Amino acid sequence: MAALLEIQSVTKRYDNLAAVDNVSLELEAGEVFSLLGPSGCGKTTLLRMIAGFETPDSGRILLNGKDITALPPNKRTINTVFQNYALFPHMTVFENVAFGLRMQKKAKPEISIEVDAMLDLMELSDHASKKPNQLSGGQKQRVAIARALVNKPKLLLLDEPLAALDLKLRQRMLIELDAIHDEVGITFLYVTHDQSEAMSLSDRIAVMNHGKFEQMGSPVEIYEAPINSFVAAFIGDTNFLNGKVTAMPNDEFCTVRVPSLGDLLVWKDKDVRVGEELNLSIRPEKLRIARKKPEKPDLLNCIQAVVEDVVYLGSLTKYRLKSGEYTLIVEQQHGHYLLDEKPITWEEIVWVYWHSEDGYMLQSYQQDDESLMALSEDMPDE
Amino acid sequence: MRNRPNIPGFIAITVLVFFYLPIFYLVMQSFNEARFGGPWRGFSLQWYALLFDRPEVWRAVRNTLIVALSSTAISTVLGTLAAWCLHHYRSRLQQSHYVLVYAPLVFPDLLMGISLLLLFINLGYPLGLGTVILAHITFCISYVAFVVLGRLQDFDYNLIEASQDLGAGWATIIYRVLLPVMGPGILAGALLALTLSIDDFIITFFVSGPTSATLPLYVFGMMKQGSPTIINALCTLFMLATFSIVIWGQRYLYRR
Numbered sequence: 235m236a237a238l239l240e241i242q243s244v245t246k247r248y249d250n251l252a253a254v255d256n257v258s259l260e261l262e263a264g265e266v267f268s269l270l271g272p273s274g275c276g277k278t279t280l281l282r283m284i285a286g287f288e289t290p291d292s293g294r295i296l297l298n299g300k301d302i303t304a305l306p307p308n309k310r311t312i313n314t315v316f317q318n319y320a321l322f323p324h325m326t327v328f329e330n331v332a333f334g335l336r337m338q339k340k341a342k343p344e345i346s347i348e349v350d351a352m353l354d355l356m357e358l359s360d361h362a363s364k365k366p367n368q369l370s371g372g373q374k375q376r377v378a379i380a381r382a383l384v385n386k387p388k389l390l391l392l393d394e395p396l397a398a399l400d401l402k403l404r405q406r407m408l409i410e411l412d413a414i415h416d417e418v419g420i421t422f423l424y425v426t427h428d429q430s431e432a433m434s435l436s437d438r439i440a441v442m443n444h445g446k447f448e449q450m451g452s453p454v455e456i457y458e459a460p461i462n463s464f465v466a467a468f469i470g471d472t473n474f475l476n477g478k479v480t481a482m483p484n485d486e487f488c489t490v491r492v493p494s495l496g497d498l499l500v501w502k503d504k505d506v507r508v509g510e511e512l513n514l515s516i517r518p519e520k521l522r523i524a525r526k527k528p529e530k531p532d533l534l535n536c537i538q539a540v541v542e543d544v545v546y547l548g549s550l551t552k553y554r555l556k557s558g559e560y561t562l563i564v565e566q567q568h569g570h571y572l573l574d575e576k577p578i579t580w581e582e583i584v585w586v587y588w589h590s591e592d593g594y595m596l597q598s599y600q601q602d603d604e605s606l607m608a609l610s611e612d613m614p615d616e
Numbered sequence: 617m618r619n620r621p622n623i624p625g626f627i628a629i630t631v632l633v634f635f636y637l638p639i640f641y642l643v644m645q646s647f648n649e650a651r652f653g654g655p656w657r658g659f660s661l662q663w664y665a666l667l668f669d670r671p672e673v674w675r676a677v678r679n680t681l682i683v684a685l686s687s688t689a690i691s692t693v694l695g696t697l698a699a700w701c702l703h704h705y706r707s708r709l710q711q712s713h714y715v716l717v718y719a720p721l722v723f724p725d726l727l728m729g730i731s732l733l734l735l736f737i738n739l740g741y742p743l744g745l746g747t748v749i750l751a752h753i754t755f756c757i758s759y760v761a762f763v764v765l766g767r768l769q770d771f772d773y774n775l776i777e778a779s780q781d782l783g784a785g786w787a788t789i790i791y792r793v794l795l796p797v798m799g800p801g802i803l804a805g806a807l808l809a810l811t812l813s814i815d816d817f818i819i820t821f822f823v824s825g826p827t828s829a830t831l832p833l834y835v836f837g838m839m840k841q842g843s844p845t846i847i848n849a850l851c852t853l854f855m856l857a858t859f860s861i862v863i864w865g866q867r868y869l870y871r872r
Contacts, residue, residue, distance in 0.1 A: 286781075308783045316774050316778055
């Protein structure tokens, strides 16, 4: 089956700076695809080129095999949900939703039926005659989605649609968006800088940085098998360890000597040779800490560390530990905090352990990427 | 609490008295039977009757309306376009455009009047309603442009992209989105231009011809001939008209 949308080596420059740098992408009909990246990574520029608000400097964009690169936005069967909704303030909810159908010169009774059905789907029927400024943020968001969806576009573009909503509402709208997608089956292209939004909604994610795709794959692939330190650090927190391969005990594992931590057993995600330098990423929730050394250390890596900081987050606790030259972040649930278990606290010496399959070998590493992680925010230096 | 002197209330009343006492006095005098104003001699409508017997008054009113309406219409269109350019393009050209549009707001009227007069004379253009209209357009454009520009700062450009996205062409966008959303701002600019044009004395004084006296010029002339009581009646009617326009305008703007 041919792809619904094809982006072929598209480049867009502003003042010699490539906002989108030779990017290619294929979207299948019906999927939810997310463009994820920090602000200024080019994701919005790419979206605007697909919508038709910007023209690429080079490359082609095809929709259903037809070249739409030079087509103006009003001639494309693509609709957009804008970040700040961009509802028409002088029109009622009904008129807002009907706008696209009126542009298509449909008959009045037909428009009325379709708009009513869409308002019904979005649970907006009670608000049909209200003006946008009489609506709450979540309702405005639903009107914006309804206004785009009522045109039955081949592709729906969503530009940070939840950025203006508060956390609880955002989580609810995510579930609603998912339900809407199941209902209408239209392809969604979702642009966001929020990794949790992208993870929970998407079939596939492209992580973007400096106008290029760093990695493209399912949420699980992106999270569990990040290709480099940027992806690992941008999608959630992680611990980076750098070392050298010293031995190959068997086909599946190798031993990596990490200066100041010692020899660690690591699952071979890629072909490595003895003597090769390696960068590992281990997610904080894969690490465990305990006062006693775990009993069966066969495939476990165990190292000793000092607790530097404890942040109680309710559902789990974040620990910052110092071991050798490394600062390790651990996320762990507690058993019975208020009952018999004495919680681990500051300055205790503990064992940190993880399964040797849980460390992941990165293909490339840059120290700057460590600053992307959220840990610098909720764990300030004393 | 209750015994505290009501200072804001006192200030408000003082200000209102300061503003409206002269106007109230003028209205009152227009109904005074006394020939030269002064002490109250009894209620009379004779000055209004006299006013309606004077065709020159009505010619001045007609001139004022022609000048005000046509200069408002033209300067509203040009001023709105200027504001759109100033808002959307950030080139060096637009920076000088901004200064040039801004300048008439701070130029002394005297200077505007003399320079326009010199220009018209040098061009050999006969003074009359045409020159007055042109002169009014020159300063009204600036006021309209700045009122509309202020509203444009709040205008969400995404609305235009949203309309395009939903299939609208430029004609539809202007007619269905831009004008309805910008309407109140443009109307506010137009009302300001209208009142400024009706009001203007100095510039009009320089560029008007013998038959194109507007109401302010005519009133000034009558003052010199010494018939202030007719002027009182005229001003009262004039004020009535102005208030009606303002009240209608306010209701229209707030309804939005």
